[in-house]
Amino acid sequence: MHELSIAQALFEQVQSITAHENSRVMMIAVSIGTLSGVDSEALDQAFRITVDDTPLKDAKLQIEKVPARVICHSCNRESSPAFPFFACQYCNSFDFEIVSGRDLLLKSIELESSSS
Numbered sequence: 001m002h003e004l005s006i007a008q009a010l011f012e013q014v015q016s017i018t019a020h021e022n023s024r025v026m027m028i029a030v031s032i033g034t035l036s037g038v039d040s041e042a043l044d045q046a047f048r049i050t051v052d053d054t055p056l057k058d059a060k061l062q063i064e065k066v067p068a069r070v071i072c073h074s075c076n077r078e079s080s081p082a083f084p085f086f087a088c089q090y091c092n093s094f095d096f097e098i099v100s101g102r103d104l105l106l107k108s109i110e111l112e113s114s115s116s
Contacts, residue, residue, distance in 0.1 A: 033066045
């Protein structure tokens with residue numbers, strides 16, 4: 001389960017970014033491409049295990065699934081083909097370039113607002 005190592009890396013990245021903040025982390029937003037090879041449910045479970053008994057234990061992990069996008073070299077149109085039937089939605093060509101959907105990105109970290 002490589003999601004555990006991804007969860008640990010995510011934890012370390014958030015800890016590094018928020019190290020000098022004096023607020024609790026409330027939410028961590030990530031986006032996962034459909035071609036990234038990351039199972040979002042497994043990542044959520046692995047994240048829960050990773051942050052247990054840490055300052056991030058109450059942080060919510062918000063996961064956005066990002067569909068794959070391709071640009072067809074035959075008809076020059078951009079589409080989002082249905083996986084696993086990977087062909088251009090317009091002309092059914094297999095001659096295309098994948099332009100998105102392979103990434104896992106840390107999008108944002110929400111901190112507890114401080115009361116003055």
